[in-house]
Amino acid sequence: MVITYHQLNPIQYVNLERRLRVRVMDRILLILEIFEKRAGSKEAKLQIELTRLRLEIPRVREFIRLAKIGEQIGFYGGGEYAIEAYYRYMMRRIAHIRRELNAIRKRREMLVIRRRDYGLPQVALTGYTSAGKTTLFNRLARESKYVDGKPFATLDTYSRLVNFNGLNAILTDTIGFIDDLPPLLIESFYATIAEVLNADLVLFMMDVSDDYQEFSRKFMSSIKIFNDLGISKTKILPVLNKVDLTDGIDISDKIGLVEGEFGNYVLISAKTGWESMI
Numbered sequence: 001m002v003i004t005y006h007q008l009n010p011i012q013y014v015n016l017e018r019r020l021r022v023r024v025m026d027r028i029l030l031i032l033e034i035f036e037k038r039a040g041s042k043e044a045k046l047q048i049e050l051t052r053l054r055l056e057i058p059r060v061r062e063f064i065r066l067a068k069i070g071e072q073i074g075f076y077g078g079g080e081y082a083i084e085a086y087y088r089y090m091m092r093r094i095a096h097i098r099r100e101l102n103a104i105r106k107r108r109e110m111l112v113i114r115r116r117d118y119g120l121p122q123v124a125l126t127g128y129t130s131a132g133k134t135t136l137f138n139r140l141a142r143e144s145k146y147v148d149g150k151p152f153a154t155l156d157t158y159s160r161l162v163n164f165n166g167l168n169a170i171l172t173d174t175i176g177f178i179d180d181l182p183p184l185l186i187e188s189f190y191a192t193i194a195e196v197l198n199a200d201l202v203l204f205m206m207d208v209s210d211d212y213q214e215f216s217r218k219f220m221s222s223i224k225i226f227n228d229l230g231i232s233k234t235k236i237l238p239v240l241n242k243v244d245l246t247d248g249i250d251i252s253d254k255i256g257l258v259e260g261e262f263g264n265y266v267l268i269s270a271k272t273g274w275e276s277m278i
Contacts, residue, residue, distance in 0.1 A: 001022055001023045001024070001025065002016065002020055002022060002023070002024045002025075003024075003025055003026070003027070003030055004024070004025075004026045004027065005026075005027050006026065006027065007026050007027065007028055008024070008026045009058070010058040010059045010061065010062040011062060013059050013062070014059065014062050014063065014066065028055065029052075029055065031178070032048055032051060032052055032055075035048045036048055042104075043101070043104050046097050046100055046101055046104075047101065049093075049097060050094060050097045050098070050101065053090050053093060053094050053097075054094065056090065057087070057090060057091075057094075060083060060086065060087045060090065061087070063083050064083050064084055064087060067083060105194075108194070112198055115170055120161070120168060120169060120170050121167070121169040121170070121200040121201065122169070122170050122172070122195075122198055122199045122200050122201075123162070123164075123169050123170065123171045123172070123199060123200065123201045123202075123203060124171075124172050124174055124195050124196045124198075124199035124201070124202050124203065125137055125171065125172065125173045125174060125203050125205060126174045126176075126177070126196050126202055126203070126204060126205070127176065127177060127203075127204050127205035127206055127222060127239070128176055128177045128178070128205075128206060128207070128218040128219075128221065128222055129175075129176025129177060129178055130176065130207065131176065131205040131206055131207045131218075131241055131242075132205060132207065132241040132242060132270045132271070133173055133174070133176065133205050134173055135241075135270040135271055136203075136205065136239070136241065136268070136270035137158065137160075137171065137173040139270055139273065140162050140164075140171055141158075141160035141162050141171055143158070143160060145158055145173065157172055157173065157174055157175075157195055158172065158173045159171065159172040159173075159195075169200075169201075172195045172199070174193070174195055174196060175193075177218075177221060177222050177225050178221075179217070179218075179221045193229065196229065196231065197229060197230075197231065199235070200235065201235055201237060202226075202231060202235055202236045202237070203237055203239050204222065204226075204236050204237065204238045204239060205239045205241050206218065206219060206222070206238065206239070206240055206241065206258075207241060207242050208240040208241060208242055208243055208246060208251050208254055208267070209242040209243075209245035209246050212250070212253050212254060215254050215257070216254075216257060219254075219257060219258070219261075223261060233261065233262060236262065237262075237264060237265070237266065238258050238261075238262050238264075238265040238266070239265070239266045239268060240254070240255070240258065240265060240266065240267050240268070241268055241269065241270050242269060242270075242271070243267050243268060243269050243274065244269035244271060244272050244274065251267075
């Protein structure tokens with residue numbers, strides 16, 4: 001297998017597979033492979049399948065074009081009739097998935113409306129992948145959702161009623177950020193991103209035990225995503241997690257970076273329960 005960091009166009013896919021005679025995938029397809037292994041809910045599985053089909057359609061069109069002009073269409077190619085039949089199946093499947101996802105989204109929107117009718121604030125846990133979002137969610141909501149420390153352990157949104165020092169609110173755990181988040185993945189995971197957009201408070205989690213360069217990279221990537229989504233900094237509270245894994249000395253530069261973008265922040269250890277509001 002050959003994996004490229006940058007997204008490949010259909011012609012590049014076809015030419016690489018014809019030349020190398022091995023499977024070729026780019027970074028987006030690699031992310032989808034991880035997603036497929038970790039998706040639990042029907043909604044997440046449908047979102048991933050839709051994204052994969054939308055990525056495959058241009059490649060299949062290129063296979064069909066080559067087959068029509070009589071070229072050998074590569075390592076994974078079948079006959080022209082088989083490819084065209086698969087293309088028609090893909091189009092039908094995409095239409096079916098979109099109908100199902102639209103129905104799920106309408107139910108989710110109605111749920112959000114009911115929550116607001118009850119006067120319940122919405123709090124979203126978000127941030128870079130592997131920052132400890134689900135660990136904090138489990139502690140605050142007294143849940144035991146799956147945690148393994150690997151990227152994208154959470155692909156499904158979980159919402160629970162949580163009491164924050166006497167104030168009831170709905171807390172939602174969401175999918176983690178990554179560098180250069182592909183627009184197609186943002187669109188496909190609209191439902192989980194909508195939880196962040198609709199939140200009254202966004203808890204922006206970062207792993208403060210990372211070295212400064214890694215922390216800075218993840219922090220600035222997350223800020224870019226917030227800006228791209230149009231989320232105001234006024235409703236974002238940075239939560240610097242895993243303070244138990246630091247010596248307390250090497251975090252001053254990271255705190256300075258956070259203070260340069262936000263007024264307040266929280267230092268915590270979601271694992272041990274330690275916290276300090278700054």
